[in-house]
Every structure is written in C-alpha cells, then in structure tokens.
Amino acid sequence: MALPERIPVFFLSGFLGSGKSTLLNQVLADPSFEDTAVIINEFGDVAIDHLLVRQGETTISQTSTGCLCCSGTTDIRATLFDLHCAASAGLAPAFSRVIVEMSGLGDPAPLVNALMAKDSDTQTLRDRTVDSEFYLAGFVTLYDIILGELSIERHFEAMKQIAFADRIVLTKTDLAKDPATLSDIAALPQDLRVFNATAEIVDRREADPASLFAPRPYSVIERGEEVSGWLALEAVLAAETRHVHASNERQRPARHGSGIRSFSIVHDTPMDEARLSRFLSLLQQSAGQHLLRVKGIVGLEDEPECPRIIHGVQHCMSDPVRLEAWPDGDRRTRMVFITSGIDPEPVRDLFSAVIAGTPSPFGRLLSPISATLAALSSRLSSYLTTLSRRSS
Template sequence: MATVTDPARTLSLTVVTGFLGAGKTTLVNALLRDARLADTAVLINEFGSVGIDHHLVEKIDDNVVLLASGCLCCSARGDLARALRDLFMRRLRREIPPFSRVLVETTGLADPAPVLATISGDFFLAERYRIDGVVTVIDATLGEGQLARHVEAVKQAAMADRLLLAKCDLAPRAQIDALRARLDRLNPGAPLREMAHGEVDAGFVFGLAGGSERRGDELACWLAAAEERAAAGLRAAAAAERRRLSPADPAAADRLATAAAAEGDALPLYRSRFEPGQPVHDAAVHTFVLRFAEPFVWPEFSEAIDVLLATCGARILRIKGLVNVVGESRPRVLHCVQHLRYPLTTLPAWPAEAAPVASPAKLAAAAAARAACQDSRLVFIVDGLSREVVAKAFTMFCGGVEALPAAA
C-alpha cells in the first residue's frame, strides 16, 4: 500500500539511467561541478571501478570517497538497499559529511523498476528516502538502433521523468530530430533536453518532485501531450481502416493516409524504420489515456491499481495522472512504474487543463487560460496491453465507474 511521504523528513533520491555508453557518467561528472550539488551522495550501481576518478581527493574508506566537489561517492557492487542503509546510518553517526540528496547511476543494462522498488519496498528506506524521479540519458548517435534492438533501452526511455539526449554535438540534425520524434511517441510529455559534453542545468535533473505549483503545471502539460498523442494514434488508425475499406477510390485513400501521417506520425503499434528481420522491442509499446468524470472512492481505486500492478505490472511501463477522490477537494497524484506505486502526494489545487497542442510553450499558456478540469486523468505507457482491459479493471473494482470514450 502506498504511503504519503513527508518531504521535510526524507532525503531526495534521483535515478540516472541509460543504455551502455549513453553518457551517464559524463552527465554525473558535469553535475558534480555545480557547487549547488556539494551536499550530494553518489552511488554507482555498477560492477567495476568508479568512473569519476579525476574528482577524487580523499578516500574515507574502501567503499566511500570524498570528491573535490564535496560530494560523497561509492560503488554499490552488491546490495543497493544495504548501501543506502549504510550511507544513511553513517550520515546519522557523522562518520561522513552530511548530504541532502542521493544520485544513483545504474548499470547500462538495468531496468529502472527494481531500483525504484528497492527504495519503496524497504520500510527503512521508504521512511528516509523519497524518489525524486528517473532521468534517462540517450545517445543521439546510437539511440535509434538501441531502441530498436534492446528492450532495456525502451524501458529506460518509457519510465523516464526526464529525457536527456547526449552527444548532440556528434549527430546530424536530421538524426536528432528523428530520435526526438521516436521518444515523443514512446514517452509523450516527458520533458527532453539536448546536451553536449554532458552539460545540462542541474535544475532540470533535480527537484522533480519538489514544488507543488511546478508539479501541477508539468502534470497538466504531460497529460495534454499524452492525450494528443493518443488521439493522433486513433485518427491515424481510423484513416488506415478507411483506406482498407475504400479500394474503389485509391486516390482518396492515399490522401487519407497522407493526412494521417501528417497528424503526428503516431500509430497505436509503432513500426520499425530499420531493415526487415531486425528485432524491434518497442513494436507493441503504446500510450493511451483513461479519463473518468465521476470521483473515486479511494479504497476501491487503490485496490484496482494494486490488482493491475500485481497482474500486469511487467507490461505497464508507466502510469502518471491525477485522481479525483470522493470527499477531497485536491487531486491526488499517481505515479507507477511496472509493479511499483510511488508514495502518494497531493497538489494544492487542480491545475488548469492544458489544450492538446504540440508546443510546450503553448501548452503552458493554454493551461493558464483554461478553467480547471476535475476529471481523473491517467496516462498509461504499456507493452502489449489494451486500453479496454485496463478500463475494465476500474469498472470492476470501482462500483461500476466507467472511463469516458477515447478521444478521436
């Protein structure tokens, strides 16, 4: 059962993930040069030597070193939970310099979900650390091929709260734009930044769960972008079906197909742009939105989510949304990754509903201009799981509450 985390009593924890060679350590090096991050502990959840040797100035013991930036760094070669517990206790006993946040760099083949489950599933850790977010680094020069060939790369991108494109100084603009489009289909609404040499503003990486106003604005934009992407997929699928049923007028069918491609290039099942015969691991990964006009009784909603995660968690890469609860004036914020439900948080008020337009700047402006919408809105990024199956779970467990029809 998810619990409410008190930010004032917990340490912020950020997970940096990305496929082999994406540029995670280069990013960490760049972040640690920021004086604002001097009170950061860094865990390298990787076999082998710590890859930031040029920052080392003092060896506290065999596992922990003090960096030139003032940050602590250690390599968690075994049990991540044990390393986090040990760090916290040594901080409490003042055996190491104090820190207020932890950055965990995962191995390039890691699924982020078990790392998050380690924190949320351990009572000691859940009381002392709060998950700030998942930041995924993607190689701009090799990202398209990695997403096509490796399921780990797809999961890392789909579960991200933030996406960072590394090595943009080495990739042609057309290649970067194609990769951005693919990532938008895979994780619509996730903020994305391009970077060279690992340089990025630390404010983009940290503090993702902080600031209620920021969370509300970003959730409104994230939901609107996902709804637009899902609607574009439905329009494209409908156009393809009309083309299939209209063989007598091939010219009209071609016009429909062209229009569908222009409306976001988003089909419910994403197709490979690589040669035939290559494995494509994101072939069944798609996004849909469930919207509910009626408020939920929280225990019923919670049971529906728990059953979904227990039975279909391996196919649910991400859930993000706002929930209207009976008897509550403020929305609850839902975050899930595979089998894991993040600790509950609430917003101080319902955010304005952003209009489904592509530009982030326009989304923010529309969100400020429109009246608040108190429909529950849940965005699902799934692997081979249908909207109908998920919607039925809520109808079964939540007193017959039904999802509104999909946007067309």
C-alpha cells in the first residue's frame, strides 16, 4: 500500500514505568531520527519527562502537562498545528516525523480518533491543515513483563494500549534469569493475542528501534472489532463533550478512576541522600501498589551540581541515575507522584518530616497513606529521634 505524502505521526504508549523514555532516547540517538518532532504528554502539573529525553540539534520537544486523552481531542491537533506553523515560519527546524509519547495512564481512543479524517464541511483551518499535513503511521506499546499483567488487571487503559498497538515491545526481559520466568516470557506473545490478535510482538533486546517507527499505514480494521467500537463510541462522546462543555473547559470529564491523581513535591535546597532514600523507602512500604509511579530529578548535598534521576513503580525502585549537570536552569528538586487512593498532603508532610529530621506525630501523617503504617510510624519516630540527637 502506498504511503501518504504527509508527515507520519507515531504514538508511543505503555503503562507507567514500562520504559517509554528509555526507548525514545535510544531512537533519538540515531542520527537518522534527528529531524523528529517529539510531543511528550505527562500526567501531572510539573513536567519531568522532557528533561530526561535526549534533544539533538534538530529535535523539537513539545511538553504538555495534564492528560491529552482527558483534555479532548483538540489538544493533540492543536499541538500538531503549532508544530507545523512554527516550522513553516522558520521559527523551528523542519521535521519529517512526529513521535507522541503518551502518558502511561493515557487512553488511546481519543488520540487515535483525533487523527482520523474529519468531515471537511465542518472543519476549521487548523483541522484542514492537520489532515493535509499529518497521518497516523503507527502505534507502539511497551509491555512491562514484571508488572504488565497486574496493570492490565487493574487499569483499563493498560489493556486498551495493548489493543490499539500495531507493534508491542516486551520490556525488562533482561531482568529474567530463572528458567520459569524465561518460560513465561516465551508464552507472553500468545497471552497478549487475547487482547490483540494481529500486532507484531518483539522482545526489547531484539527490537530495532528504527523499524518500530518506520512509516506504515495504521489500520483500525486490523486492530479488531473492539477497537473499532471504542473509536465509534469515542466519536460520539467527543461530539457530546464539545456540545455540552463548549463554554466551560473546566467541566471536561476525567477518563481515569476517581482515585487516580498526580501531585508534585518541589524542594529548593539540596538534600541528604540517606534521608531521601528513607523517605522513598517508607513511602513504598506503606503505599505499595497504590504508588503507581514516582519520578523526579533531585539535588543532593554531596554533589549539588550533579542531580540524580529517581524512578519507582509500586514496590520497584530503580537505582538513581547520576547526571553530569542539571538539564536546565532550574536547580530545584522536582518529584512527581501518580497514585491511586492516596491523598497528597500526608505524603508531603512525610517528606517534610523526614528531610527536616524533626520528630513529628507520624501516626497522623502516615495513617492516611495506608492501614499498614502503624508499625512504620514507631520505626520512623525512632529513626528521626536518633537523627535529632546526632545533630544536637
């Protein structure tokens, strides 16, 4: 099938912690991908992910906070239109492809629906421009072999991301060592066929990143009846949303569970590494599976000019990554948390108490996070009392 003479747009999806930024960095390190426009969508009010993505001389990065799938289909089209106008006016480098890194909680239906051809009789100039300049050329979904099954069971978005994909990449396979896990990995493609019968499934260790983002015609029909049904439903919902909320953007309905929320912690001064580790350990032990993701860039007292990247998903916390320098002029610690059923204030209070090293009524601070924190409360009080004695 002949490809359109337009700019290909690829969606890169995968549930929280599946390795999207890592893969994107590898792709952008390829010189043939220098003329790539990157749109990074983050679920939260503080942008972190764009700081972790390699930006070459001709790579454009457009970052939006909040969730594209919740803000309506117009946002992705508006961003593409802005990219086109900036390049056409010589205000930004020209580009030959666009990669949209979705939020790990993103619902693919509204975004795919946004790039489907619209009725030309009702289109605006922006819509006509987007349809004439761009086309959907592929949908890549990363599947975390460690937490993927649990994510699908608990989050409908994770299953939909698999269903919409025309390429599925199995990630974290390098962590599998024992025969039982290796056998489970071998069976994964067949298991995933339940959700997507036609997508190409590849191991991250064997995948050619360039081929994942090679232009091809994305076919909704090949994705199956469920995907077609979700897109049809999405078209109806989008029309109703535009009609009901045209005069009030604040009333757009959220697509995620009512308990899922994002919040941030920003700290102005470098921190003691041991206290930061203690805070993250306590939070993980107490929140467990309700801590969907924490990611951040942090400043430490030992090396204030060399920040660390921290990243954790549920009970799994990756080793911090040391950067040679801050990626931008902001030297503050910034951490973004995505949680399920956890209010931000107890987490912020816990952070302040641990980092400051002053004893506090921790039972009150920690109990809202989890019912299992009664024991941790006394341990933390003892720990902070010891710190206080050492400093006095």
